[in-house]
Amino acid sequence: MAKGLFKSGMIVSAMTMLSRILGLVRDAVVANLLGAGLAADVFLFANRIPNFFRRLFAEGAFAQAFVPVLSEIKEKHGDDEVRIFVAQAAGTLGTILLGVTLLGVIGSPVIAALFGATWFIDWWQGGENAAKFVLASALLKLTIPYLFFISLVALCGAVLNVYNRFSVAAFTPVLLNLSIISSAVFLHEQFEQGAYALAVGVFIGGVIQLAFQIPFMGKLGVLSKPKFAWRAPHIVKVRKLMLPAIFGVSVSQINLLLDTIIAAALMTGSIAWLYYSDRLIEFPLGLFGIAIATVILPTLSKLHATDKAENFQHTMDWGVRFVLLLGIPAMGGLMVISPLIISVLFGHGEFKNSDVDNIAAVSAGVSAYSVGLVSFMLIKVLAPGFYARQDTKTPVKIGIKAMALNMVFNLALAPFIGYLGLALATSLSATCNAFLLYHALKREGVYSVSRFTLLFAAKSVLATLAMVGAVYWLSQQLIWRDEGLFTQLWVLGFLLVCAMLMYFLVLFVFGVRLSTIKEIRAVEE
16 A cells, blocks of 8 residues: 555656646746736736635535545445446536536626725726726636636546546646646737736636546546436535535635735735745645645545554555655745746746846745745645545634634734735644644544654754755855856756755765655555
8 A cells, every 4th residue: 555655646746746847837938928017916816716716616625525425435336336426426516617607707897896806996996906907807707617627627536536547637737737838829919918818728728628537537437427416415425525625625725815815905016926926835735745635535535434544544644754754845945045946937028027026026925935835735634634534524613713813814914014924824824724633633533643753854854954054055156146047047956956965965864764765655554
């Protein structure tokens, strides 16, 4: 089991790395085309709303409720029952999503007014931000349909993951990135405003992703005609698990949306700065945290279904150790070299040709988000410990507390440090969320961190401090700020290699060997 779990994690991480790299290329294209001004704020606003609902319902609450039920059916009833269940889930989810999408397209001005209230008020009064509201209403008509396609993609991905076809679902986001990049490059001249080309790319990307996964579903033999079955027993079970999970698993997404709403009321550029900062944080989070969570939920669900409590504990501990191994140095590294990374990725075109120092603004946002990076990753590992056992009530209570804390931190910090207060508030609330999740698991006797994991965490922290010190000193000795892209890429690559060497060298000095790395992935049978 350990070997298979580690291999699955590596496959998902590799595919996720490809997707994240293309995601950064996509963001670089967006920054070059739109910069960090009005158009960028509005496009990112229009794109974030369907993505928020996608992560909240489809990839968040639905997946966390759907996977345990599907795993149980697969283990106890076989593929025929799975086929029926998948058809019912696809039909029910698809019907609801179609209705929501149509309402969203028709009522896009209402959605823009709800989530961008200050823009709507300015439009109503003929203020300076009226153009933001008009553009947001138009772009939402193109981005809202993405919710329909990507939610069905999430359903297919969940089925594929339960059948250990992790690479297919992990590769799928690559197609969205390619679609947006292609639209930006080839369609932007067809529109008066480049943001429209990006919105078209989002729509096309959703269609392509769903079309890509359907053949793989067919090969598994789980495809049949979708059927609306709101009252089917298994669908009712998913609904009951899903409702509380909306808060429990997706608190960070709700926090991000609240940040967007508040940021819309701050100075122009705040939404873009938060977005670009969040994208850099999402790279290690998606590469390691979400990748491990993707493979760990089906495993935990199976262990719970077969009453293997001890293996459940070992699997949880493995996930936490893996997060600490990679999350702690990622946090330190981003804090030190984010200005160089931002300059390489975004420091071109409209992003650079601005009266505002966008590089410094985004770098500060990255540092604020980095404070909570390890916590973001731990949440992805700890939350499945509840959902695999079909316990959604406990994470709900914790999620509500964390969301309330986030709003308190927002209101306390934003008036003084603006958008940085929103980023820091998200990090602080995520840390509280992770702590409360762990405390609940420990209290219920499900998971308690091992002594080995605590010792390894201490070694990782010390190794990261040494790495940060060395990389910071090197970055001050090298000249890159006013140099060309090639020089900046060379310096960035050099610093990243030095960072990895220093980190693992110090771990080696502390007694960490290849056998220790194997222990990190060890899960007892």
